[in-house]
Amino acid sequence: EVQLVESGGDLVEPGRSLRLSCAASGFIFDHYAMHWVRQAPGKGLEWVAGISYNSDRVNYGDSVRGRFTVSRDNAKNSLYLQMNSLRAEDTAVYYCAKHISRYNWNDAWLDAWGQGTLVTVSS
Amino acid sequence: DVQMTQSPSSVSASVGDRVTITCRASQYISSWLAWYQQKPGKAPKLLIYATSTLQSGVPSRFSGGGSGTEFTLTISSLQPEDFAIYFCQESKSIPVTFGGGTKVEIK
Numbered sequence: 001e002v003q004l005v006e007s008g009g010d011l012v013e014p015g016r017s018l019r020l021s022c023a024a025s026g027f028i029f030d031h032y033a034m035h036w037v038r039q040a041p042g043k044g045l046e047w048v049a050g051i052s053y054n055s056d057r058v059n060y061g062d063s064v065r066g067r068f069t070v071s072r073d074n075a076k077n078s079l080y081l082q083m084n085s086l087r088a089e090d091t092a093v094y095y096c097a098k099h100i101s102r103y104n105w106n107d108a109w110l111d112a113w114g115q116g117t118l119v120t121v122s123s
Numbered sequence: 124d125v126q127m128t129q130s131p132s133s134v135s136a137s138v139g140d141r142v143t144i145t146c147r148a149s150q151y152i153s154s155w156l157a158w159y160q161q162k163p164g165k166a167p168k169l170l171i172y173a174t175s176t177l178q179s180g181v182p183s184r185f186s187g188g189g190s191g192t193e194f195t196l197t198i199s200s201l202q203p204e205d206f207a208i209y210f211c212q213e214s215k216s217i218p219v220t221f222g223g224g225t226k227v228e229i230k
Contacts, residue, residue, distance in 0.1 A: 106214070
């Protein structure tokens with residue numbers, strides 16, 4: 001069974017940094033691209049960042065580009081999101097999600113999601 | 124980036140009703156369209172991808188259609204467990220974009 005477990009969410013002040021982690025199990029982690037998607041309270045879904053199976057491709061949503069960095073450690077079956085210069089509008093539940101097909105970067109259908117971790121940015 | 128517009132934003136329906144949700148893309152996306160279901164306090168769940176391919180384990184009362192810029196999700200006979208929020212998502216290229224969501228409520 002595929003499992004994705006996010007951690008690292010917290011209450012932080014504007015301008016500070018936070019690192020999220022996602023522990024993966026139940027599939028061959030280094031065969032799949034991975035993504036971060038967030039959802040502000042009561043709002044819709046926003047794609048944040050994605051990384052290919054071997055880390056040779058990364059991309060970011062416009063609202064986080066230059067502040068957030070996605071990375072992965074295939075030896076540890078883990079995905080990360082380093083969030084710097086946090087803003088109030090970054091407050092959201094952050095989900096990690098698995099790409100549907102092996103080795104693919106395109107057709108980014110997300111077939112497994114974690115339960116999410118809450119990041120609150122407030123003074 | 125591609126913008127995705129869903130309609131309606133909410134719909135009230137009864138068990139057994141047929142419900143159709145529409146998603147429009149701001150530019151041509153071929154068949155690069157998926158649908159997700161989200162229940163309160165839970166993560167989204169992939170229902171349909173590539174416009175009409177049913178994800179494994181998803182009931183056959185769900186179906187997807189369309190192409191180009193206009194797409195639909197149809198629930199042929201609404202069941203109690205289908206009351207949720209539904210999101211479309213385009214995947215023409217990364218970054219991907221989600222629609223604003225459609226809440227299916229009990230009438």
